[in-house]
Amino acid sequence: xxxxxxxxTVQLNYFSRFxxxxxxxxxxxxxxxxxxxxxxxxxxxxxRFEQEMSSVRPAVNHEFCDWQxxxxxRDIISFxxxxxxx
Amino acid sequence: MxxxxxxxxxxxxxxxxxxxxxxxPACGAFVSFEGWVRNHHDNRSVSHLFYEAYPELANNEGxxxxxxxxxxxxxxxxxxxxxxxxxxxxxxxxxxxxxAAHRDAAFETCRFVIDEIKSRVxxxxxxxxxxxxxxxxxxxEVIG
Numbered sequence: 001x002x003x004x005x006x007x008x009t010v011q012l013n014y015f016s017r018f019x020x021x022x023x024x025x026x027x028x029x030x031x032x033x034x035x036x037x038x039x040x041x042x043x044x045x046x047x048r049f050e051q052e053m054s055s056v057r058p059a060v061n062h063e064f065c066d067w068q069x070x071x072x073x074r075d076i077i078s079f080x081x082x083x084x085x086x
Numbered sequence: 087m088x089x090x091x092x093x094x095x096x097x098x099x100x101x102x103x104x105x106x107x108x109x110x111p112a113c114g115a116f117v118s119f120e121g122w123v124r125n126h127h128d129n130r131s132v133s134h135l136f137y138e139a140y141p142e143l144a145n146n147e148g149x150x151x152x153x154x155x156x157x158x159x160x161x162x163x164x165x166x167x168x169x170x171x172x173x174x175x176x177x178x179x180x181x182x183x184x185x186a187a188h189r190d191a192a193f194e195t196c197r198f199v200i201d202e203i204k205s206r207v208x209x210x211x212x213x214x215x216x217x218x219x220x221x222x223x224x225x226x227e228v229i230g
Contacts, residue, residue, distance in 0.1 A: 015140050085204055
């Protein structure tokens with residue numbers, strides 16, 4: 001069965017190396033992606049993050065989530081590169 | 087009074103202030119960890135660091151680490167303060183303090199907290215080098 005797709009606009013927040021690659025800390029993004037994983041692929045094609053997906057964690061609305069999380073209109077979404085605090 | 091407290095700050099960490107908050111007549115043990123900016127990494131001379139965080143998520147995750155620490159170990163209270171912004175060699179980047187009735191719990195809690203903070207809280211450091219090569223985000227960039 002074909003997935004239903006509809007346009008959503010989400011807010012993307014970028015940090016660390018990803019903010020440097022996108023040249024912005026945040027942007028509004030229109031997408032038909034259903035899951036955050038699909039959105040990652042879309043953004044990776046655009047910005048070429050060159051970061052293994054296994055070392056990245058997605059977050060929606062300031063909480064970590066899994067890659068199959070369904071995207072809703074106006075979600076705040078971030079892809080978290082490897083952390084290095086401490 | 088048992089408590090946990092996590093804070094991100096652009097200001098210098100005042101260890102005496104936080105130690106005082108952990109003073110408790112019911113606690114016979116206090117353990118702290120301080121992470122300092124060192125002048126080398128992977129055989130390169132480091133000039134300074136820059137720390138960035140995703141504040142909302144880092145605060146959520148930081149609090150979650152501290153809550154989990156008090157579930158896992160029989161400590162009384164735990165505090166973690168993490169610096170953001172530009173730090174110089176020798177500056178304190180992170181402070182963890184724990185009090186407990188006995189030392190085993192205090193040591194174990196402190197170790198758990200700093201390990202978890204380093205592995206899961208969305209904070210990043212960028213290293214700047216004395217040899218004028220390109221600064222790198224630690225963990226997601228390698229020398230090119």
